[in-house]
Amino acid sequence: MExxxxxxxxxxxxxxxxxxxxxxLGQLRESFQNSLPKKYFDAFDIIxxxxxxxxxxxxxxxxEIVGTLQLSFIQYLTYQGGVRAQxxxxxxxxxxxxxxxxxxxxxxxxxxxxxxxxxxxQLTSDKKRPEAIHFYEKLGFTATHEGxxxxx
Amino acid sequence: MExxxxxxxxxxxxxxxxxxxxxxLGQLRESFQNSLPKKYFDAFDIIxxxxxxxxxxxxxxxxEIVGTLQLSFIQYLTYQGGVRAQxxxxxxxxxxxxxxxxxxxxxxxxxxxxxxxxxxxQLTSDKKRPEAIHFYEKLGFTATHEGxxxxx
Numbered sequence: 001m002e003x004x005x006x007x008x009x010x011x012x013x014x015x016x017x018x019x020x021x022x023x024x025l026g027q028l029r030e031s032f033q034n035s036l037p038k039k040y041f042d043a044f045d046i047i048x049x050x051x052x053x054x055x056x057x058x059x060x061x062x063x064e065i066v067g068t069l070q071l072s073f074i075q076y077l078t079y080q081g082g083v084r085a086q087x088x089x090x091x092x093x094x095x096x097x098x099x100x101x102x103x104x105x106x107x108x109x110x111x112x113x114x115x116x117x118x119x120x121x122q123l124t125s126d127k128k129r130p131e132a133i134h135f136y137e138k139l140g141f142t143a144t145h146e147g148x149x150x151x152x
Numbered sequence: 153m154e155x156x157x158x159x160x161x162x163x164x165x166x167x168x169x170x171x172x173x174x175x176x177l178g179q180l181r182e183s184f185q186n187s188l189p190k191k192y193f194d195a196f197d198i199i200x201x202x203x204x205x206x207x208x209x210x211x212x213x214x215x216e217i218v219g220t221l222q223l224s225f226i227q228y229l230t231y232q233g234g235v236r237a238q239x240x241x242x243x244x245x246x247x248x249x250x251x252x253x254x255x256x257x258x259x260x261x262x263x264x265x266x267x268x269x270x271x272x273x274q275l276t277s278d279k280k281r282p283e284a285i286h287f288y289e290k291l292g293f294t295a296t297h298e299g300x301x302x303x304x
Binding site: 013016017031037039040042043046047050053055070072076077078079080081086113114121122124125126133136137139140141142145146147150151 | 302
Protein backbone atom coordinates (compact mmCIF):
# COMPACT_ATOMS: atom_id res chain seq x y z
CA MET A 1 0.00 0.00 0.00
CA GLU A 2 1.47 3.29 -1.07
CA UNK A 3 0.30 5.85 1.44
CA UNK A 4 1.53 9.35 2.03
CA UNK A 5 1.21 10.93 5.47
CA UNK A 6 1.46 14.70 5.29
CA UNK A 7 0.38 17.93 6.99
CA UNK A 8 -3.05 19.06 5.86
CA UNK A 9 -3.45 22.24 3.90
CA UNK A 10 -6.45 24.52 3.57
CA UNK A 11 -7.61 22.79 0.39
CA UNK A 12 -8.04 19.54 2.38
CA UNK A 13 -10.33 21.10 4.95
CA UNK A 14 -13.61 20.28 3.21
CA UNK A 15 -12.72 16.60 3.03
CA UNK A 16 -11.47 16.54 6.63
CA UNK A 17 -14.73 18.02 7.97
CA UNK A 18 -16.66 15.57 5.80
CA UNK A 19 -14.81 12.70 7.53
CA UNK A 20 -15.27 14.19 11.02
CA UNK A 21 -19.02 14.53 10.37
CA UNK A 22 -19.51 11.05 8.91
CA UNK A 23 -19.77 9.21 12.21
CA UNK A 24 -22.49 8.47 14.76
CA LEU A 25 -21.02 10.87 17.34
CA GLY A 26 -19.51 13.36 14.90
CA GLN A 27 -22.73 14.00 13.02
CA LEU A 28 -24.26 15.39 16.20
CA ARG A 29 -21.61 18.03 16.64
CA GLU A 30 -20.28 19.10 13.25
CA SER A 31 -21.78 21.43 10.69
CA PHE A 32 -20.94 20.04 7.28
CA GLN A 33 -22.36 22.04 4.41
CA ASN A 34 -21.37 22.68 0.82
CA SER A 35 -19.97 25.98 1.95
CA LEU A 36 -18.03 25.30 5.13
CA PRO A 37 -18.65 27.68 8.08
CA LYS A 38 -15.84 30.22 8.56
CA LYS A 39 -15.06 28.95 12.07
CA TYR A 40 -13.48 25.82 10.59
CA PHE A 41 -11.09 27.96 8.53
CA ASP A 42 -10.22 30.06 11.59
CA ALA A 43 -9.56 26.89 13.61
CA PHE A 44 -7.40 25.53 10.79
CA ASP A 45 -5.28 28.70 10.79
CA ILE A 46 -4.68 28.52 14.54
CA ILE A 47 -3.66 24.84 14.31
CA UNK A 48 -1.51 25.44 11.24
CA UNK A 49 0.35 28.39 12.81
CA UNK A 50 1.06 26.52 16.04
CA UNK A 51 4.51 24.84 16.03
CA UNK A 52 3.22 22.30 18.58
CA UNK A 53 0.32 21.06 16.43
CA UNK A 54 0.19 18.88 13.34
CA UNK A 55 -3.04 18.19 11.48
CA UNK A 56 -2.28 15.17 9.32
CA UNK A 57 -3.97 13.50 6.36
CA UNK A 58 -3.30 10.20 4.59
CA UNK A 59 -3.29 10.27 0.83
CA UNK A 60 -3.50 7.07 -1.19
CA UNK A 61 -1.81 6.45 -4.55
CA UNK A 62 -4.77 8.03 -6.34
CA UNK A 63 -4.10 11.26 -4.37
CA GLU A 64 -7.35 10.72 -2.53
CA ILE A 65 -7.54 11.66 1.16
CA VAL A 66 -8.50 8.55 3.12
CA GLY A 67 -7.84 9.55 6.73
CA THR A 68 -7.06 12.30 9.20
CA LEU A 69 -5.77 12.82 12.72
CA GLN A 70 -4.45 15.66 14.83
CA LEU A 71 -1.20 15.38 16.76
CA SER A 72 -0.42 17.86 19.56
CA PHE A 73 2.97 17.99 21.25
CA ILE A 74 2.45 19.25 24.78
CA GLN A 75 5.37 20.32 26.94
CA TYR A 76 4.99 19.56 30.63
CA LEU A 77 7.22 19.87 33.68
CA THR A 78 6.29 16.35 34.80
CA TYR A 79 8.48 13.41 33.83
CA GLN A 80 11.48 15.71 34.16
CA GLY A 81 10.29 18.19 31.58
CA GLY A 82 8.80 15.64 29.18
CA VAL A 83 6.80 16.23 26.02
CA ARG A 84 3.63 14.22 25.39
CA ALA A 85 2.13 13.56 22.01
CA GLN A 86 -1.65 13.66 22.07
CA UNK A 87 -3.86 12.28 19.32
CA UNK A 88 -7.39 13.51 18.60
CA UNK A 89 -9.91 13.61 15.78
CA UNK A 90 -8.91 10.31 14.19
CA UNK A 91 -10.99 9.23 11.22
CA UNK A 92 -10.61 6.85 8.30
CA UNK A 93 -12.97 7.60 5.42
CA UNK A 94 -15.90 5.19 5.54
CA UNK A 95 -15.25 3.35 2.27
CA UNK A 96 -11.60 2.75 3.24
CA UNK A 97 -12.19 1.20 6.67
CA UNK A 98 -11.15 -2.36 7.45
CA UNK A 99 -8.15 -2.20 5.10
CA UNK A 100 -5.49 -1.71 7.79
CA UNK A 101 -5.04 2.00 7.11
CA UNK A 102 -5.75 2.86 10.77
CA UNK A 103 -2.92 0.64 11.98
CA UNK A 104 -0.49 2.09 9.44
CA UNK A 105 -1.59 5.60 10.41
CA UNK A 106 -0.91 4.92 14.09
CA UNK A 107 2.43 3.27 13.37
CA UNK A 108 3.34 6.44 11.49
CA UNK A 109 2.07 8.67 14.33
CA UNK A 110 4.06 6.72 16.95
CA UNK A 111 7.21 7.13 14.83
CA UNK A 112 6.47 10.85 14.42
CA UNK A 113 5.99 11.24 18.20
CA UNK A 114 9.39 9.60 18.81
CA UNK A 115 11.02 11.91 16.25
CA UNK A 116 9.62 14.89 18.15
CA UNK A 117 11.12 13.56 21.40
CA UNK A 118 7.83 12.62 23.09
CA UNK A 119 8.14 10.12 25.97
CA UNK A 120 4.46 9.25 25.92
CA UNK A 121 1.64 9.17 23.42
CA GLN A 122 -1.87 9.61 24.78
CA LEU A 123 -5.46 9.82 23.66
CA THR A 124 -8.91 9.51 25.12
CA SER A 125 -11.49 7.25 23.57
CA ASP A 126 -15.22 7.49 24.19
CA LYS A 127 -16.44 4.48 26.18
CA LYS A 128 -19.29 4.33 23.64
CA ARG A 129 -16.70 3.23 21.02
CA PRO A 130 -15.54 -0.17 22.38
CA GLU A 131 -14.19 -1.19 18.95
CA ALA A 132 -11.91 1.88 18.96
CA ILE A 133 -10.66 1.10 22.48
CA HIS A 134 -9.88 -2.45 21.38
CA PHE A 135 -8.01 -1.10 18.34
CA TYR A 136 -5.84 1.13 20.56
CA GLU A 137 -5.15 -1.73 22.97
CA LYS A 138 -3.90 -3.86 20.10
CA LEU A 139 -1.47 -1.04 19.27
CA GLY A 140 -0.06 -1.15 22.81
CA PHE A 141 -2.09 1.57 24.53
CA THR A 142 -3.37 0.80 28.04
CA ALA A 143 -6.45 2.35 29.64
CA THR A 144 -4.68 3.32 32.88
CA HIS A 145 -6.59 6.60 33.24
CA GLU A 146 -10.13 7.88 33.34
CA GLY A 147 -10.74 10.43 30.59
CA UNK A 148 -12.84 13.05 32.37
CA UNK A 149 -14.74 15.79 30.54
CA UNK A 150 -16.79 18.77 31.62
CA UNK A 151 -18.79 20.61 28.96
CA UNK A 152 -18.86 24.35 29.66
CA MET B 153 -9.40 32.67 52.24
CA GLU B 154 -7.35 35.15 50.31
CA UNK B 155 -5.78 33.28 47.44
CA UNK B 156 -4.05 34.62 44.36
CA UNK B 157 -4.01 32.56 41.15
CA UNK B 158 -1.26 33.68 38.81
CA UNK B 159 1.08 32.52 36.06
CA UNK B 160 4.21 30.91 37.44
CA UNK B 161 7.57 32.55 36.91
CA UNK B 162 11.02 31.01 36.86
CA UNK B 163 11.59 31.77 40.56
CA UNK B 164 8.62 29.48 41.40
CA UNK B 165 10.04 26.50 39.55
CA UNK B 166 11.88 24.96 42.50
CA UNK B 167 8.70 24.93 44.61
CA UNK B 168 6.60 23.58 41.72
CA UNK B 169 8.97 20.65 41.13
CA UNK B 170 9.03 20.02 44.89
CA UNK B 171 5.22 19.68 44.82
CA UNK B 172 5.23 17.47 41.69
CA UNK B 173 7.77 15.16 43.35
CA UNK B 174 6.01 14.94 46.72
CA UNK B 175 3.49 12.28 45.77
CA UNK B 176 3.42 8.48 45.58
CA LEU B 177 3.43 8.47 41.75
CA GLY B 178 5.42 11.68 41.25
CA GLN B 179 8.38 10.59 43.35
CA LEU B 180 9.02 7.75 40.90
CA ARG B 181 9.39 10.04 37.93
CA GLU B 182 10.77 13.40 39.05
CA SER B 183 14.31 14.42 39.86
CA PHE B 184 14.12 16.87 42.73
CA GLN B 185 17.48 18.06 43.96
CA ASN B 186 18.79 21.23 45.62
CA SER B 187 20.06 22.27 42.24
CA LEU B 188 17.29 21.56 39.76
CA PRO B 189 18.29 19.77 36.50
CA LYS B 190 18.46 22.12 33.51
CA LYS B 191 15.75 20.21 31.62
CA TYR B 192 13.12 21.63 33.98
CA PHE B 193 14.20 25.17 33.10
CA ASP B 194 14.13 24.36 29.39
CA ALA B 195 10.64 22.89 29.75
CA PHE B 196 9.53 25.98 31.70
CA ASP B 197 10.73 28.27 28.89
CA ILE B 198 8.82 26.32 26.25
CA ILE B 199 5.61 26.41 28.30
CA UNK B 200 6.06 30.06 29.18
CA UNK B 201 6.65 31.13 25.56
CA UNK B 202 3.63 29.22 24.28
CA UNK B 203 0.52 31.42 24.01
CA UNK B 204 -1.67 28.31 24.37
CA UNK B 205 -0.21 27.21 27.72
CA UNK B 206 -0.57 28.58 31.25
CA UNK B 207 1.40 27.18 34.17
CA UNK B 208 -0.44 28.47 37.24
CA UNK B 209 0.37 28.68 40.94
CA UNK B 210 -1.78 29.58 43.94
CA UNK B 211 -0.28 31.95 46.45
CA UNK B 212 -1.78 32.38 49.92
CA UNK B 213 -1.90 35.63 51.90
CA UNK B 214 1.59 34.91 53.26
CA UNK B 215 2.89 34.86 49.65
CA GLU B 216 3.54 31.16 49.99
CA ILE B 217 2.95 28.88 46.99
CA VAL B 218 0.38 26.27 47.98
CA GLY B 219 -0.62 24.70 44.65
CA THR B 220 0.06 24.35 40.96
CA LEU B 221 -1.61 23.20 37.76
CA GLN B 222 -1.02 23.48 34.04
CA LEU B 223 -3.73 24.63 31.66
CA SER B 224 -3.40 23.98 27.92
CA PHE B 225 -5.78 25.48 25.38
CA ILE B 226 -5.93 23.14 22.41
CA GLN B 227 -7.53 24.19 19.13
CA TYR B 228 -9.32 21.42 17.27
CA LEU B 229 -11.47 21.24 14.16
CA THR B 230 -14.03 19.05 15.98
CA TYR B 231 -17.05 20.66 17.63
CA GLN B 232 -17.07 23.19 14.79
CA GLY B 233 -13.59 24.46 15.46
CA GLY B 234 -13.76 24.32 19.24
CA VAL B 235 -11.02 24.94 21.79
CA ARG B 236 -10.56 22.53 24.69
CA ALA B 237 -8.94 23.40 27.97
CA GLN B 238 -6.83 20.56 29.32
CA UNK B 239 -5.60 20.34 32.90
CA UNK B 240 -2.48 18.43 33.96
CA UNK B 241 0.05 18.35 36.78
CA UNK B 242 -2.35 19.38 39.54
CA UNK B 243 -0.87 19.46 43.04
CA UNK B 244 -1.74 21.07 46.35
CA UNK B 245 1.21 21.29 48.74
CA UNK B 246 0.97 18.47 51.30
CA UNK B 247 0.49 20.60 54.42
CA UNK B 248 -2.31 22.59 52.73
CA UNK B 249 -4.45 19.67 51.61
CA UNK B 250 -7.99 19.17 52.92
CA UNK B 251 -8.59 22.92 53.24
CA UNK B 252 -10.69 23.31 50.11
CA UNK B 253 -7.89 24.88 48.06
CA UNK B 254 -8.27 22.25 45.33
CA UNK B 255 -11.94 23.10 44.81
CA UNK B 256 -11.21 26.85 44.69
CA UNK B 257 -8.37 26.17 42.24
CA UNK B 258 -10.66 24.22 39.92
CA UNK B 259 -13.43 26.80 40.17
CA UNK B 260 -10.85 29.35 39.10
CA UNK B 261 -9.58 27.10 36.26
CA UNK B 262 -13.13 26.52 34.95
CA UNK B 263 -13.73 30.29 34.93
CA UNK B 264 -10.41 30.80 33.14
CA UNK B 265 -11.29 28.17 30.53
CA UNK B 266 -14.60 29.96 29.85
CA UNK B 267 -12.79 33.31 29.50
CA UNK B 268 -10.53 31.70 26.89
CA UNK B 269 -13.59 30.49 24.94
CA UNK B 270 -13.15 26.75 25.65
CA UNK B 271 -16.27 24.64 25.13
CA UNK B 272 -14.92 21.73 27.15
CA UNK B 273 -12.48 21.18 29.97
CA GLN B 274 -10.77 17.80 30.12
CA LEU B 275 -8.22 15.88 32.13
CA THR B 276 -7.14 12.32 32.66
CA SER B 277 -6.83 10.88 36.13
CA ASP B 278 -4.86 7.74 36.98
CA LYS B 279 -7.22 4.93 37.99
CA LYS B 280 -4.80 4.36 40.90
CA ARG B 281 -6.02 7.70 42.36
CA PRO B 282 -9.72 6.98 43.13
CA GLU B 283 -9.89 9.91 45.57
CA ALA B 284 -8.84 12.28 42.77
CA ILE B 285 -11.47 10.84 40.41
CA HIS B 286 -14.13 11.33 43.09
CA PHE B 287 -12.95 14.92 43.57
CA TYR B 288 -13.31 15.64 39.84
CA GLU B 289 -16.76 14.02 39.73
CA LYS B 290 -17.93 16.30 42.54
CA LEU B 291 -16.81 19.25 40.38
CA GLY B 292 -19.03 18.03 37.52
CA PHE B 293 -16.56 16.03 35.41
CA THR B 294 -17.77 12.71 34.04
CA ALA B 295 -15.57 9.74 33.15
CA THR B 296 -17.06 9.24 29.69
CA HIS B 297 -13.71 8.30 28.11
CA GLU B 298 -10.87 5.88 28.60
CA GLY B 299 -7.56 7.71 29.10
CA UNK B 300 -5.15 5.59 27.05
CA UNK B 301 -1.37 5.93 27.29
CA UNK B 302 1.55 4.39 25.47
CA UNK B 303 5.04 4.97 26.88
CA UNK B 304 7.59 5.30 24.09
